[in-house]
Amino acid sequence: AQTVTQSQPEMSVQEAETVTLSCTYDTSESNYYLFWYKQPPSRQMILVIRQEAYKQQNATENRFSVNFQKAAKSFSLKISDSQLGDTAMYFCAFMPTQGGSEKLVFGKGTKLTVNP
């Protein structure tokens, strides 16, 4: 069974600085997707970024980028120029693309606080 581990339950960063959230996963699959979701106090789950495992290039979305290390099974999220609105829970998620592709597995989350 696949597992996703987020080793940082809580983190804080000063506004305008850069922060990196860690995520590791365990799988025997070779093809899969990885996601980062953001959950602000409103409780709504919002997709931040996605990465296809077959792509070597790291995904980026404006101030958000990932460092995908397939061999190490690591998928960290970097937030640049942190803003107060980035304060939220962040969840890393794994989804295989074949052989059990119906499952979407989440980590326990990292609570990020951006301080003014």
Place this chain on the structure above:
Amino acid sequence: NAGVTQTPKFRVLKTGQSMTLLCAQDMNHEYMYWYRQDPGMGLRLIHYSVGEGTTAKGEVPDGYNVSRLKKQNFLLGLESAAPSQTSVYFCASRRELTEAFFGQGTRLTVV
């Protein structure tokens, strides 16, 4: 475009009562999921469905039942609610090889 809609948003139940949570999606998605979210536990999969008429157990299925009679709807039932089922419940849906879209969540309290 409504996306994924959960009904109700809040509910308080007494121990032993039953209820059904409704999830409706208008995106013609094949896959649908029910998760529960508890502090420090992340999102844990309760049940899921890969298409109309199908259901399967997730990580924490005990005490819950589901049905997917129509493609757009995925129902989560609690037959005899227990305080341990106090949680925030999320429904999600997706197509093949895409990210999941989530409902706004249902906060359930069992007293």
